[in-house]
Amino acid sequence: MRKWGAWATSAVFIYIVYLILTLWTGELGLWSLGELITGAVIALLGAIPLGNIVWKRGDVRLLQPHRWILFLFYLIGPFFFSMARANIDVAYRVITGRIKPGIVRFQPHLKTDFGRTLLANSITLTPGTLTVDVDDGTGEFYVHWIYVKNPEPRPEEVCGPFPTWARRIAE
Amino acid sequence: MIAEFGFLVAAAVLVGYVFVSMGRLMAGPTTPDRAVALDTINTLVVATMVLLGTAFGQVVLVDVAIVYALLSFIATLYIARYLEGGLR
Amino acid sequence: MKVFLYLLLAIGAIFNGLGAFALIRFPDVYTRIHGATKCTTFGSIFSILAVVIYGFVKGGGEGGTLAIHALLALFFLLITNPTGSHALARGAHRAGVRPVGAVVDRLEEKE
Structure with missing residues (x-):
């Protein structure tokens, strides 16, 4: 069935x-x-x-229409804004060359495939961060951070409100 | 018309950037560097195709751009898989 | 109207160029992926948005088709570009390329 x-x-x-x-x-x-x-x-x-x-993995909750409206709102509002900020940030780093890179780990507590994909793609397109690997079993994210402020970060320090949004949309 | 000429100029600028990225494609010290340069070139080519399709009034070129985007994505995944340690 | 289209095209060209020059300027693979992915995606959004607005203003069958197809191309680009760069980053790390001057590398500790 x-x-x-x-x-x-x-x-x-x-x-x-x-x-x-x-x-x-x-x-x-x-x-x-x-x-x-x-x-x-x-x-x-x-x-x-x-x-x-x-x-x-049975992500049937994604078929509820209010999640799509939420997704469109997310795409036009917070996501687009932080993407613009990301590009200004890259411009700043291209010109000045100030980088302090590192790969950090954090646990956003997402379970479904769609939620993880959404968060990983959001992280890649927003300021100073790039998803390198996602542990399929535990759901831990390994993120390349272009300017490391804290080697043991909480999720909010790396990617702002995005885990909350991913949970709201996909789970 | 004048507006379409603008699209042509923008496409020409993007082709110039493709040549800039080709510098990294030729110089890149490691294989992942070259793969990243190729990925960038693919994105630029998709944007160029859409702009050229508008400039010449040919909708078919935009369809070609869609197919090119999907095929280049598969090619990127294939190269990444190869980098991970052989094709298993 | 025409000025607005030119403005969108110019913004798109500037950000795409930023991506191409970030590819040349940055020191290692991961930072290059940063610059290349973010800037080319953002620039392409503006370039294709100009095409979409042009198509809708032109109207009729041909303009509408142009706009819808360009929008679909943008949608696919927006999905595939970060996913592809993520795969490349993971492949590079598994292939043994380490970030230059990294202060911390949790992934290497795990492997």
């Missing part, structure tokens, strides 16, 4: 991407009949290998 659910969800996602790619191509409203049928076939076939991999 759960396997069928994962398969159907993946098929729907592939179909949506296909429909977005083929907008304004036909006479049946926005799409043509051939495109709709081809897309359905591709989605059903593509979901066979995808379904088992993506939803392996």
Whole structure:
């Protein structure tokens, strides 16, 4: 039962991407009949290998729509702001060359794959930090920090409010 | 038109940056350095393709950019896997 | 309108250039990944945003298609770029490249 659910969800996602790619191509409203049928076939076939991999740990809570709205808000608000700050920071370091690098470890207490991916990508794109490795069992993050202030940091020191956001969105 | 000329100029600037990154691709002392330079070049090429598709009014080039982005991502993962210690 | 598009393109070009020069300027692999990933992603957001706005203003079938496809390219770029750089960083560390002048290296202690 759960396997069928994962398969159907993946098929729907592939179909949506296909429909977005083929907008304004036909006479049946926005799409043509051939495109709709081809897309359905591709989605059903593509979901066979995808379904088992993506939803392996049962991250079905990600399908609740209020999480998507939260994600969009996060993307436009705090994430974009700190990304702009990150670029100014890199510009400063390119010009002055002041670096004091190191790889630190911290434990953000995230359990699902999507939460970890979201946090890792956020860390990589925000000021002065880069995810090097994530321990798959314990969920510890190994982060390359371009200017180490504290070799034993708490999560808030490295990446600000992002663990809270990742938990709010994905878990 | 004038606006499309602006897109052409921006694409030319990005191609210039591709040549700058190629300096690291040739000089890089270790293999990961070269891989990082290649990754940067891939991103720049995707942006250049989107800009060129706009400048010439060809939507097909943007589709090519999408496929290029996904394929270059797979290539990057492949190289990273290779660096981790052989293809197992 | 035209001035706004030019402004977006100029910001995109500046940040992409910052990424390319960070690649030349920084001393080791990890700091280069820092500069290259952050700046090229941020610059590409602005460059592609200019294309999206241009497409929506142009309107009609062709402009709409251009805008939607550019937005999709941006979406894929935003997902794949940090993931790829993360994989490269991990591969570099496993291949035995150590950060230059590091004050602390927890990952090496673990391995």
